Amino acid sequence: MKNHFTPRFISSAAASFVLGLVATTPATAAVSDEDFNALKAMVQQLQQAHDQDQKQIQTLQQQLGETQTLATNAVEKADAVAVAQATPPRNALHNFTMVGDAEIQYAKTYGNGTHNGFELADFAPIFLYRANDSILFEAGFDIMLQNNSASGTNYYKGVAGNSYTHDSGSSTSVSLSFAQMDYLVNDYVTFVGGYMLLPLGIYAERNAGWLNKIPDDPLGVEFLPGAGAGAQLRGAFPIGESGQMLTYSVYAANGPSSVDGTGNAYTLDGNGNRISNLDLGGNVGIQNDGNNGNLHSAPSGGGRIGWFMPWGGAGAHKDLELGVSGQTGSWDDAGSYMWSALVLDGALHYGPNFEVKGEYIDTMYNTADAGTIRPWGAWVQAGYKLAGLDWDMPIISDIELVGRVDKENNGLNGGLGAETRRYTMGYIYYITNTLLFEGDYEFIHSCMPGSSPLTANQLIFQLSYGF
């Protein structure tokens, strides 16, 4: 085979290579120094920008990390708060609440020689301690400063001859109204134990100063024990979804007792005056000698059944409540004589501005020397809020007119005992929803066989506050 790489071919290729080099050299040399420097400056600027971006990215990454840490901490704190709320601390003050009422009274009594004056200052706190969602301890006290002059319902307290001296002075008392434990056993049964308000009628459990629309108690309720030491089961059964319900209370409590232990109608006090032997308060607690304080033979039993029916819808404020209650048990030490009570109660609201309520109280107790004594009483009370007139006058609209008719007979002296009739009219001015200024005038007439009739009308003003 013939060799094609001849010397002539090699020289031609070398010449072409040299020409090529010569031809390309002028193209490289065409970039000027200015362009080069500009390009270099641009590269340097880009480099600086890149460095700044890197730094900014690092800063942002750092801030992102801190934000994530904060978010994580916040979530942990929120979780901790949720756990804490789910299991509230057993702080003694956390579940402690105080409610109650306070009153100031000014009275002018006509017809029995007394002068007008501030006759009462009352502070009645109720301490509530919730141990858990089912157990509540509650205790109510009455701290009162009261003039010892004749006032209120102190008419013929059982016997004639009671009188008040001019300088009888004032007294301060601290009394225990109730002290009880409430245990919500289930939706329908609540156990109550201790010194309880007794559900004899509706007044005993709903008579706080700012709830009662007239400053003093209705006649007749003084024949009932307002509270008693014992145990109680109570609850309510709803009927349908309209708010209607049946309520019940059944209890055993130390009932009324005998002052001297006998079943006699009367006994003598420390001054030798004849007084009623019936002690409605009963004997409570342990005596100084360590014996059981309940001297009479056995606890009394009692209860109340009530029916509550609203109608016309929630905004109508129309409802009716009816109840029957009673208590019976022996009151002397030997257990030979019984004390019993029957109370019928009713309350009607017809619209948001009108209400009427009342009770009929019938009690009786057998005695060794005076047969059966039957103290009884009845009261009816009505109120009308002038807001119902739609007069668009704020002061007028904050007034409620009230009236009451009540009567009682203590049943002593063979059923012809002291009888009192009273007619009361007045007003309530609602300064706020819990601060009330009340004024009432009472026409009072009492009579008792062998004594002159007593007329002692009374004007009462009361400032009461519920808290």
Added chain:
Amino acid sequence: MVGRTGGTLSLSKPKFTINSMKPNSKHSRPLIHAALAALALAALGGLVTIAQADDSKPAAPKKLTGAELYAVNCNRCHPERYPTEFNSAQWQTIMIHMRVRANLPAKQAKEILKYMKEESGN
């Protein structure tokens, strides 16, 4: 007022009793027929009333909310207390107190408590 004087109740006997319709009376049979006819008419009237009631059944009462139950129950005894007067924990304590004192059904008490806690703002 109760119609009672001197501590004794007086209940007067009704003037007409079932015993006053003597079986041997001449008019006993017509009286019985008339009484049966009256009973039949009363029963018919009752059936008509029931039938009419069935034709126009009233709407079932709606379930009351906590706010409505509060208005129905609490204002019976005292002026309205505003939810903001107490905090949630205090309302929880107070509602047990009021459930016992006013003998409120458990469901209603829970609905009222839920409303008071929600509106208390704390």
